[in-house]
Every structure is written in structure tokens, then in C-alpha cells.
Amino acid sequence: MLDFSILTKNIDLFLEGFKNTVLASVIALAASFLLGMVIAVMRISPIRPLNWIGTAYVEFIRNIPLLIITFFFFVGTPVLGFTFSGFTAGTIALSIYTAAFIAEAIRAGIQAVPKGQMEAARSSGLTYNQAMRLVILPQAIKIVIPPIGNQFINLVKNSSILAVVAGLDLMYHADLVSSKTFVVFDVYIFVALFYLILTVPLSLGVGYLEKRLAKSN
Amino acid sequence: MSIKIQNISKSFGSFKALDDIHIHIKTGELVALLGPSGSGKTTLLRIIAGLEAADQGSILFGNEDITHIRTKERKVGFVFQHYALFRHMSVFDNVAYGLKVRPRKSRPSKKEIEERVYELLRLVKLEAYANRYPTQLSGGQRQRVALARALAVEPKVLLLDEPFGALDAKVRKDLRRWLRRLHDNFQITSIFVTHDQEEALDVADRVVIMNEGRIEQIGSPEEVYDHPNSPFVYDFLGNVNLFRGRLHKGKLHQGNFQIDAPEFSDAENKTAIGYVRPHDISIEKEENSKDGVSAVIKHIHVVGPIVHLELKRNDTEEYLEAELTKDLYNNLQLKTGEKVFVKPKQLRVFIPEDYTI
Numbered sequence: 001m002l003d004f005s006i007l008t009k010n011i012d013l014f015l016e017g018f019k020n021t022v023l024a025s026v027i028a029l030a031a032s033f034l035l036g037m038v039i040a041v042m043r044i045s046p047i048r049p050l051n052w053i054g055t056a057y058v059e060f061i062r063n064i065p066l067l068i069i070t071f072f073f074f075v076g077t078p079v080l081g082f083t084f085s086g087f088t089a090g091t092i093a094l095s096i097y098t099a100a101f102i103a104e105a106i107r108a109g110i111q112a113v114p115k116g117q118m119e120a121a122r123s124s125g126l127t128y129n130q131a132m133r134l135v136i137l138p139q140a141i142k143i144v145i146p147p148i149g150n151q152f153i154n155l156v157k158n159s160s161i162l163a164v165v166a167g168l169d170l171m172y173h174a175d176l177v178s179s180k181t182f183v184v185f186d187v188y189i190f191v192a193l194f195y196l197i198l199t200v201p202l203s204l205g206v207g208y209l210e211k212r213l214a215k216s217n
Numbered sequence: 218m219s220i221k222i223q224n225i226s227k228s229f230g231s232f233k234a235l236d237d238i239h240i241h242i243k244t245g246e247l248v249a250l251l252g253p254s255g256s257g258k259t260t261l262l263r264i265i266a267g268l269e270a271a272d273q274g275s276i277l278f279g280n281e282d283i284t285h286i287r288t289k290e291r292k293v294g295f296v297f298q299h300y301a302l303f304r305h306m307s308v309f310d311n312v313a314y315g316l317k318v319r320p321r322k323s324r325p326s327k328k329e330i331e332e333r334v335y336e337l338l339r340l341v342k343l344e345a346y347a348n349r350y351p352t353q354l355s356g357g358q359r360q361r362v363a364l365a366r367a368l369a370v371e372p373k374v375l376l377l378d379e380p381f382g383a384l385d386a387k388v389r390k391d392l393r394r395w396l397r398r399l400h401d402n403f404q405i406t407s408i409f410v411t412h413d414q415e416e417a418l419d420v421a422d423r424v425v426i427m428n429e430g431r432i433e434q435i436g437s438p439e440e441v442y443d444h445p446n447s448p449f450v451y452d453f454l455g456n457v458n459l460f461r462g463r464l465h466k467g468k469l470h471q472g473n474f475q476i477d478a479p480e481f482s483d484a485e486n487k488t489a490i491g492y493v494r495p496h497d498i499s500i501e502k503e504e505n506s507k508d509g510v511s512a513v514i515k516h517i518h519v520v521g522p523i524v525h526l527e528l529k530r531n532d533t534e535e536y537l538e539a540e541l542t543k544d545l546y547n548n549l550q551l552k553t554g555e556k557v558f559v560k561p562k563q564l565r566v567f568i569p570e571d572y573t574i
């Protein structure tokens with residue numbers, strides 16, 4: 001049986017960790033979405049240099065471990081004169097890392113909108129920007145919501161990377177509790193439950209949206 | 218608005234999709250671009266619309282060179298092969314959109330837009346469908362929305378890429394006649410792509426026949442059908458019988474029969490092919506002259522007032538097709554398996570070295 005006294009006695013530590021995990025996730029979620037959108041538009045842009053930057057970003061970031069990016073902002077940037085707390089370093093790394101995947105999802109969504117839509121828009125007198133904003137993106141968003149939802153769920157789970165750089169998140173506090181109480185198994189079960197509190201509603205929400213969108217077609 | 222297409226060429230990599238195209242289209246003309254798949258019809262239309270850039274050559278609308286002007290400024294209406302309606306917008310919005318997004322100073326008022334859209338929807342007989350979404354429409358209805366959308370921006374030039382391609386024969390026929398009336402009422406210049414020769418010959422003022430990126434022939438439907446200038450056009454526009462033989466001093470010899478080909482009076486012993494349309498073949502029961510070819514009737518199909526005969530020549534064993542009226546057929550009392558004599562009433566001779574097919 002689980003020893004619930006560990007949870008109740010250390011609830012402050014758990015809640016402090018939970019709060020920071022939520023905070024890091026929400027910040028990274030917004031930042032990675034915005035950054036991902038910009039990168040995606042760059043990747044499909046007809047302007048060559050933008051295109052190259054976008055592609056380089058995705059291919060570079062997507063293909064290295066999140067841990068290395070996190071270390072870069074924790075122990076690498078101080079060499080260059082920028083020092084971040086563990087929490088900040090972890091959140092930046094999380095945003096940059098997730099943005100690459102979100103960019104790919106958005107790009108795939110935009111490209112899944114038939115090419116004829118852009119051409120029809122342009123021959124109806126819309127500019128490239130108008131066509132993108134009013135015709136392509138509204139259609140792409142439907143295609144993109146399920147994969148982006150999955151990326152957000154990954155993001156919440158990946159936020160445990162903060163623990164490695166003393167980022168004060170849930171996982172970090174779990175480590176504290178377990179070294180203090182010498183209980184390992186129960187502590188991590190409780191931690192898993194805290195993560196589920198975040199990810200299950202997210203997952204259900206994505207599923208619900210997906211159904212709604214399928215119906216409106 | 219007249220359209221001048223001047224020595225337009227376009228390559229995709231090393232593949233030449235268009236090769237030195239010249240066409241002059243007069244204001245108010247309805248021109249059909251006709252050709253087999255891959256002959257460059259869509260590419261040419263896209264270049265006229267500005268959706269694709271030509272490698273060389275120029276395009277003039279009236280006296281204005283628009284070669285380097287963007288799609289948006291060309292004011293062409295484009296109807297796409299696969300409609301390309303905006304799927305997330307109602308029928309009304311699809312038609313209204315081009316007007317709604319105009320910069321404020323050239324944008325009609327909300328009320329004017331609404332009136333204009335309903336006028337167009339009335340024209341395409343879809344007023345009752347204004348609030349539906351494209352997925353809730355049949356193919357023919359979508360096609361008409363696409364047409365209304367193309368007309369909404371008041372184009373001077375209307376470009377249609379196989380507008381009726383995905384529709385069944387009856388609907389196609391209705392829509393193309395209707396398109397002809399619409400074209401006449403709007404007083405626009407239209408170019409429409411098709412690979413249905415009947416469609417082209419039925420509604421166009423002039424037909425441009427394309428093959429492998431080049432123009433084979435331009436002319437009125439009668440001209441191109443009755444006087445094809447190449448074996449390709451002969452073959453492409455309707456069925457044709459080939460009489461292969463030797464051309465010598467104005468006569469085409471084949472086996473033991475010969476036919477006059479006066480335009481080749483100075484030819485000496487050349488290999489040549491005579492092209493004969495099925496309705497230019499006459500059928501006789503008796504051997505009245507020496508230049509009849511003996512053949513056996515293999516099949517008889519009666520389609521309305523026309524009778525199609527499939528024949529097999531006794532000398533070369535080649536198959537021939539002939540068409541005759543029901544009256545003539547009844548008079549002759551033809552039967553399957555019967556031996557008859559076949560004679561080309563009119564034929565056109567081409568010497569293969571001039572053309573490769």
C-alpha cells in the first residue's frame with residue numbers, strides 16, 4: 001500500500017514543485033507555440049534565406065537531446081556572460097526544443113491545405129499575406145490541433161528536465177522528498193499522479209476539440 | 218480585352234512544357250485550348266493568369282504588357298480544374314471574398330457587395346444555397362460557385378481550366394451551353410481548357426490544338442475539323458481511317474486500288490498515308506469502279522440516326538470504320554458478314570517524313 005503520510009507531511013514541497021511545473025509548462029507552451037508558428041511560416045516562405053533559417057532551426061534542434069540544450073543554457077551561456085537560474089534555463093530550453101516540433105506540425109498542416117487554395121485566393125485578388133491569414137491558416141489550424149496537442153502533452157512531461165538543473169519543479173522536489181525520507185517508490189508514484197493531473201485533462205481536451213472540428217467539416 | 222500571347226516558352230528542368238507559343242485572341246472571343254494530357258494547356262493558362270512565370274515571351278492584355286504584373290493586379294477570373302473553393306467559407310463568402318478584402322478606397326459597401334453576390338448567385342442559379350458550405354454541394358453546383366467567384370471581381374478575362382471535367386455528360390452539355398450565353402452576356406474574353414474535342418467544337422469561336430507544348434493548329438471549329446493541317450490533328454479530332462500506300466504522280470496507290478491526290482502531282486514513289494473520316498467512306502454492294510476496296514462487315518452499331526460500321530479489308534486485313542445515315546443503311550440493307558466495296562469520298566494525304574506521329 002502507498003504511504004499517504006509521505007504525501008501529507010511533505011505537501012508543501014509537492015505543491016511548490018507542482019506550481020513551478022505548471023508555471024514552466026504554461027510559459028514554455030506559449031513561447032514554443034509563437035516561436036513554432038514563426039519558424040513554420042519561415043520554412044514555407046518563398047524567400048530563400050528565411051527558408052534556410054527555418055529549416056536549419058528545425059533540423060538542428062529536433063536532432064539533439066533536450067538535456068544538452070538545457071545544459072547549454074545552464075552551464076554554457078554563463079561562459080558567454082549570460083547566467084540563468086535553473087528554472088529559467090530549463091524553461092528556455094523547453095520552449096526552444098518544443099518549438100521545433102510545433103513548427104513541423106504547423107508546416108505539415110499548412111502544406112496539407114491544397115495548393116489550389118492559395119492560387120484561388122491570389123486570383124480572387126488577395127495578397128500573399130491576406131491569403132495566408134484568411135484562407136490558409138484557418139484551414140490549417142484544424143489539421144494541426146491534434147499533433148500540437150500531443151506536443152503540449154510531451155512538453156508537460158519533458159518539463160521534468162528542470163530537475164537536472166535544480167529548476168525547482170515537481171521532479172526536483174520529489175528528489176528532495178525521497179532523499180529526506182529514504183522512500184523512493186511511493187514518492188515517485190505521487191509525482192506521477194501530479195503529472196497526470198496536468199496531462200489527462202490536456203489529453204481529453206485535445207480529443208474533444210478534435211471531435212468538434214471533425215464535426216464542423 | 219484582347220489577349221496577345223507572344224513567343225511564350227516554359228521549361229520545367231530540362232522538360233520543355235511550352236515551346237514558342239503565339240496566339241492572338243480578340244476581345245469577346247471564346248477560345249478553347251484543346252490537346253492531349255500533358256500538352257501544356259494548364260501551364261499556358263497559369264502563365265496567362267500569372268500563377269506561373271514564363272521563361273521567355275510576353276503577354277499583352279489590350280495594349281498593356283502584363284508579363285511582369287502580379288496575379289492580383291491582372292484582374293482575371295480563374296476557374297480551377299478542381300474548383301478550389303474555400304472550404305471553410307459559405308457559398309456566399311466564397312463569392313464575396315475577393316470584394317471584401319479590397320483596400321478600403323476601392324471596396325464596395327457592404328450592401329453593394331451583398332447585392333452583387335446575390336446577382337451572381339442568381340445567375341448561376343444558386344441563390345438558395347448561399348449559406349451552404351462547399352462540401353454540402355454537388356459537383357455541378359460547386360463548379361457554378363467557382364464560376365460565380367471568378368466573375369465576382371469583374372474580370373475582363375475569364376480563364377477556365379477544364380471547368381466541366383469532373384461532371385457527367387448531360388450536365389457538361391448543359392453547363393457549356395450556359396457558359397457560352399454567360400460569356401456573351403458579360404462581354405468578356407474567355408479561354409477554356411478541355412481535352413474533350415466535342416466540347417471545344419461545340420461552344421468555342423476558335424480552337425487552339427496543342428501537342429507536346431506546341432500549337433498544332435488554330436482555327437474555327439469547322440476549319441480544324443474539316444481541314445486538319447497535320448496527321449496529329451486528324452487523329453485527335455474524331456476517328457480516322459488510314460490508307461497507307463505509295464504516292465506517285467498525283468495518285469495514292471495501295472495494293473490494287475488507287476485514289477487521286479492531285480495536290481501531290483509531282484510526287485515520285487513516296488510512302489504516304491491517306492486520312493479518311495468514317496463519314497467520308499462510301500459503301501457499295503457492287504464493284505462499280507476499280508478503286509473500291511473489298512471488305513467484310515464485322516459489326517453494325519446503330520446509334521440514333523447514325524449507323525457505325527466496323528469493316529475488315531479483304532486485302533490487308535486492316536479494320537476500317539464507316540458512318541452512314543440510317544436512311545442509306547436501310548436502303549442498302551446491309552448485314553453483318555456481308556461483303557461490300559468501300560471507297561474514300563474524300564481523303565487527305567500526308568507524307569510521313571514531314572510529320573512524325
Ligand SMILES: Nc1ncnc2c1ncn2[C@@H]1O[C@H](COP(=O)(O)OP(=O)(O)OP(=O)(O)O)[C@@H](O)[C@H]1O
Pocket residue numbers: 229234252253254255256257258259260261412
Ligand atoms: N510544376 C511543374 N513541375 C514540373 N513539371 C510540370 C509542372 N507543371 C507541369 N509540368 C509538366 O508540364 C507538362 C504540361 O503540363 P500541363 O499541366 O500544362 O498539361 P495539360 O495539358 O494541362 O494536361 P492535362 O490535360 O492532363 O491537365 C506535363 O508533362 C507536366 O508533367
Ligand SMILES: [Mg+2]
Pocket residue numbers: 258259260298378
Ligand atoms: Mg491540365
